[in-house]
Structures are given as C-alpha cells and as structure tokens.
Amino acid sequence: xxxxxxxxxxxSVKIPPSKTAEISPDxxxxxxxxxGSTIRINVNYxxxxxxxxxxxxxxxxxxxxxxxxxxxxxxxxxxxxFRGVEKDDKEKLxxxxxKDRSKILxxxxxxxxxxxxxxKRKLDEMSKATEAITVVKAEVDKxxxxxxxxxxxxxxxxxxxxxxxxxxxxxxMSQLLKLDGIEAEGEAKSQRKAEVRRVQGIVDKLDSLKAxxxxxxxxxxxxxxxxxxxxxxxxxxxxxxxxxxxTTTSSGTxxxxxxxxFD
Numbered sequence: 001x002x003x004x005x006x007x008x009x010x011x012s013v014k015i016p017p018s019k020t021a022e023i024s025p026d027x028x029x030x031x032x033x034x035x036g037s038t039i040r041i042n043v044n045y046x047x048x049x050x051x052x053x054x055x056x057x058x059x060x061x062x063x064x065x066x067x068x069x070x071x072x073x074x075x076x077x078x079x080x081x082f083r084g085v086e087k088d089d090k091e092k093l094x095x096x097x098x099k100d101r102s103k104i105l106x107x108x109x110x111x112x113x114x115x116x117x118x119x120k121r122k123l124d125e126m127s128k129a130t131e132a133i134t135v136v137k138a139e140v141d142k143x144x145x146x147x148x149x150x151x152x153x154x155x156x157x158x159x160x161x162x163x164x165x166x167x168x169x170x171x172x173m174s175q176l177l178k179l180d181g182i183e184a185e186g187e188a189k190s191q192r193k194a195e196v197r198r199v200q201g202i203v204d205k206l207d208s209l210k211a212x213x214x215x216x217x218x219x220x221x222x223x224x225x226x227x228x229x230x231x232x233x234x235x236x237x238x239x240x241x242x243x244x245x246x247t248t249t250s251s252g253t254x255x256x257x258x259x260x261x262f263d
Contacts, residue, residue, distance in 0.1 A: 041098065043080075045071050045106040056098070061089030063104065071109060081105040122185065129188035136178050137195055143171055144202055151205070154213050165210045172203050 041063065044051045052066045060082075064075035080087045082096060082104050098104070146168060150160060176199050184192045 004119070039093075039098075039100040039102075041093075042101060043067060043106050043135055044103060050105075052098075056094045056100075056231045058093050059089060060087040060091050060093065063093070064089065067106065071106070073106075077109050079107040079109060081107060125183065126186060126188045129182050129184040130191065132182070133179070133188065133191050133195055134180045135176050135182065136182075140172070140175050140199055140202070143168060143175070147206055151209055154209055160213050162210075165206060165213070168206055169203060172199050172206070175199055220233075 037055065038053050039056045041052050041054070041065070043052060045067075050067065050070045052063065052070070054062055054066060060080050061075065063080060064078045066080065068074060075089070081096060082102070087096065150164065150168070152159060176196065178201070179192055181197050182192055184189075
C-alpha cells in the first residue's frame with residue numbers, strides 16, 4: 001500500500017481577470033474623452049439643458065454649430081461660458097478642461113436680442129396696420145355698394161336728393177382720414193395706398209353722378225366737371241381755394257389735412 005504522505009500538496013492557481021471585461025459607459029466615455037473620442041456636453045440655455053455629442057478635441061466653435069438647429073441661434077449670436085469665462089471659437093474643448101458630461105452656459109449676444117425685438121416690433125406694427133386697413137376696407141365696400149346702387153338708379157332715370165351725395169362724400173372722406181392716421185410700412189403701406197386710390201376713385205364717380213343727377217341731359221363723358229382735387233393727396237399741390245392743406249369736393253365738403261402723408 002502506497003504511503004499518502006508522499007503525495008505532493010495541491011497549490012492554488014490564481015486566474016488573471018479577462019482582458020475583455022466590460023467597461024461601464026461612464027468609464028468608457030471618460031476614457032474616450034482623453035483619447036479624443038465622442039463626449040457628451042450639457043449646454044444650458046434659458047434654464048433648459050441641451051445635450052450634444054462631439055469629439056473631445058473639437059472647438060467651442062464646433063459646439064455653436066451643433067446648437068444652431070437645437071436653439072435657432074446662429075453661431076455669431078451665441079456666447080459660450082465655461083467655468084465663468086467666455087470661450088473663443090478656436091479654443092479646444094479638452095484643452096480647456098471640458099470632459100464628458102461637462103456643463104456649458106450659452107448666452108445670446110445683446111445685439112441679437114435687440115435685433116429680434118426690433119423685428120418683432122415691426123411685425124406687430126405691420127399686423128396692427130393691416131388690421132386697421134381691413135376695417136376701413138370693409139366700410140368702403142359698403143359705401144361702394146351704395147354708390148353703385150345710386151348709379152343704377154340715376155341711369156334708370158331716377159333723380160336722387162342732393163343730401164345723398166353729400167352724406168356719401170363725407171363718409172368716404174372720413175375713411176380717407178382714417179387711412180391717413182394709420183402708420184404703415186412695407187406691404188401694409190402698399191395696401192393703405194391702394195385703398196386711398198380706391199376711395200378717391202369712388203368719390204370721383206360720385207361727383208360724376210351728382211353732375212348727371214343735376215342735369216340728366218349732360219353726357220357722362222363730360223360729367224366730371226366738378227371732381228375732387230386729389231393732387232393734394234399725392235403731391236402736396238394746392239386745392240381749389242389756394243390752401244395746400246384743404247381739399248374741396250363738388251358738394252362743398254372741405255377736408256383740411258396734410259395729404260402728403262399718404263405717400
């Protein structure tokens with residue numbers, strides 16, 4: 001029988017850890033940051049964080065380019081602050097200490113804000129002017145329909161009272177005064193000018209109808225002998241009484257206003 005004491009002792013063997021062991025995402029990101037691979041940055045703009053991914057060796061200018069679609073500000077409108085210091089576009093992220101999940105503060109340039117405010121103000125004024133012109137246009141539509149009905153009656157041989165011409169003329173002049181009081185720029189200014197021309201045309205038609213109504217035998221082509229002096233609306237020329245600020249209609253209505261403002 002063999003002696004058991006001759007059996008050599010069993011030695012424990014340490015197995016080295018696998019070289020393929022998994023690395024946590026956070027550890028990988030930090031490692032990548034050192035090596036220049038992709039890192040994540042949280043950009044704070046108006047108390048809202050925007051996460052962007054880019055190589056660690058990118059510049060702050062690259063960060064601005066990625067933020068354009070996220071926040072709607074062009075690179076020149078952005079100011080990037082890291083650790084309380086504004087960064088230049090050419091500065092490298094990793095050289096300035098930006099690591100994975102670092103936070104960067106984004107501010108908007110003052111000039112950009114002022115420009116936005118100015119654009120908004122102009123849009124608001126244009127919207128307000130367009131709305132006011134629309135209201136006037138609706139009133140002029142009604143008056144135009146009354147003038148058309150009056151024309152149909154006169155063409156049918158019916159005589160109309162002088163008061164009707166006077167009332168319609170004064171109502172149309174009132175709409176011109178409203179248009180004159182509307183401050184407009186751009187497209188709204190063009191709309192206002194077109195409406196002024198339209199009202200002037202209706203008043204001229206009314207003057208012609210009044211002449212025909214007074215003398216049914218006169219030819220319609222020669223009826224506009226007492227039409228309104230519209231020169232003052234466009235060129236500042238004198239009206240019929242020599243006063244450049246006064247317009248006199250054939251019905252005797254006088255409108256005192258500086259009509260040059262319509263242009």
